[in-house]
Amino acid sequence: MDQRQEDSLLISEADLQRLALQVLQHLGLSPDHAQAIARIVVAGQRDACQSHGAYRILSAAQTIRTGLVDLQARPLLQPTQGAITRVDAQRGFSPWALEVGLPPLVATTRQLGMGALVINHCFHFTALWPEVEMLTGQGLAALVMTPSHAWVAPAGGTKGVFGTNPIAFGWPRPGPYPYVFDFATSAIARGDLDLHRRAGTPLPEGVGIDAQGQPSTDPAAVAQGAMRTFGGHKGSALATMVELMAGMLIGDLGSQESMALDAGAGGMPCHGHLVLAFDPQRFAGEDWPAHQARAEAMFAAIKGQGARLPSERRYAARALSAQQGISLPRKLHDEILALLD
């Protein structure tokens, strides 16, 4: 879905950051919120991750119109207890809350070997990979998960219980690009379902069910029914784990509950978020460089047979953006500018 074509323009990272900041503040967000969100959406656009790039400014505007999100909410950092750092986002967007919680999470992880950052009562806004990369950039491994809205049926069922419930993992590598994966536990991403719906193209077989519980490739029917999990009962089990760990464990909403809270307003989900971090220097000890080199040998064994590592396409786009600027679809640029009217 790269749009580096004549219907796109090139914009510098600084200019896109400025534009995003201006629009987000115009929408009523406090400067801290606007800056944190802008950094995330610029990173997404830079990596040609269209579904989590500048497009998300439009999603933010839609969520703001529901009136549910507190645009001035100050994230409340609670004193770290044991390995657990907790930030109450107080019904604001998540990126600023994450930035507030990150330093104590990193400190705890270095001290204890592992740590958890719990974010409560946030409108989770972003892909998970930028969060993971904030931790790999500190030399830590990270495992991140979050629920969403109950659009996804359990294996063997027909009605939505789970969110798309993404899981992301990161591992620090020498050089600029960590090992990172970030995927939905649903068989198709919600954004891809929306793209099919808008384009009027059928879904792949096996990813959705209509409201009558029958398999369907009609994106509108599946939007009324439910998506399936990826990988059958195994994906369904992982989606359950995300509900439990990033929902009930941290005393926050599951996907059914956050959907009920939204009450059909069409906003983003409001719920919790769980970030786990691991310090390889504490786990592997002083031999960590040797063990990290063994991980590199495994990556070489994967790539040496022609397979790809996740995120490679993002990193290639990032390198291209650094050379020539960030590609932004003109239509999206116009829609973002229209928010200033």
Place this chain on the structure above:
Amino acid sequence: MDQRQEDSLLISEADLQRLALQVLQHLGLSPDHAQAIARIVVAGQRDACQSHGAYRILSAAQTIRTGLVDLQARPLLQPTQGAITRVDAQRGFSPWALEVGLPPLVATTRQLGMGALVINHCFHFTALWPEVEMLTGQGLAALVMTPSHAWVAPAGGTKGVFGTNPIAFGWPRPGPYPYVFDFATSAIARGDLDLHRRAGTPLPEGVGIDAQGQPSTDPAAVAQGAMRTFGGHKGSALATMVELMAGMLIGDLGSQESMALDAGAGGMPCHGHLVLAFDPQRFAGEDWPAHQARAEAMFAAIKGQGARLPSERRYAARALSAQQGISLPRKLHDEILALLD
């Protein structure tokens, strides 16, 4: 694969424990090793989990014949550092090492909210669900993973890099049966591949590749080639995470390395093992009972639409075993007895 038929006998849990203990000690294992292993294989047989039940006594015997495993190895418990408890199994089987590490893991988890148990240099012997249930029995959530031998190709590749790399997760529920899943990140379990090979039946489509890198349903050809991961690139990403977290992070072998160590002897893999535990009372706080009740509501939403929770079949078998005794195939019983000759 339940064998409650005329070709099976019924045996009490105590008698099966005694038999397993006797055979394992006869094979040369120290009493502590034999007892810990016997407890695990009896639990598997009790749950009608044939691939990880009494059958594993035969696998133990095979591994012992390779001469690689130290039958008298004393697990070396190291002082807990931060959230990390470490046991060096010293090239013994894993179950006793796990039992040694569990009390400090539980104590750390209660104190800090989360903890890690690292087991190094073990011959990992068992399904992961008994380990998970040891933690849910203490009211904790658990996430467990382990590499194995490099039988599984990355998505887009054709050569083995990953083990079957199981992931197991447990969540404490009111009543005797926790929420537990335990699955291989390979598209088919190694034990099922072996069953197809012995029975001469073809594999399902899409689970394996022959030594020339072509898709194959011939179990013998796939045993010479590679299995695939479940769920395409997502399963492949999870398998990679298991290698990194339960291999390099903890300073222990990846699946390619443990396979090289085995050098074709056909024994079990020798590597590390990672157990993560989470205390809901520390994460959710004093409202934990209310949040646990919300998890129960989610389980009810899953079951209310006719879908199943993982492990339900095991729990049904467990209840039946408690009533009538444990079902054991006569042929397997004979093979186990033959080890006493």
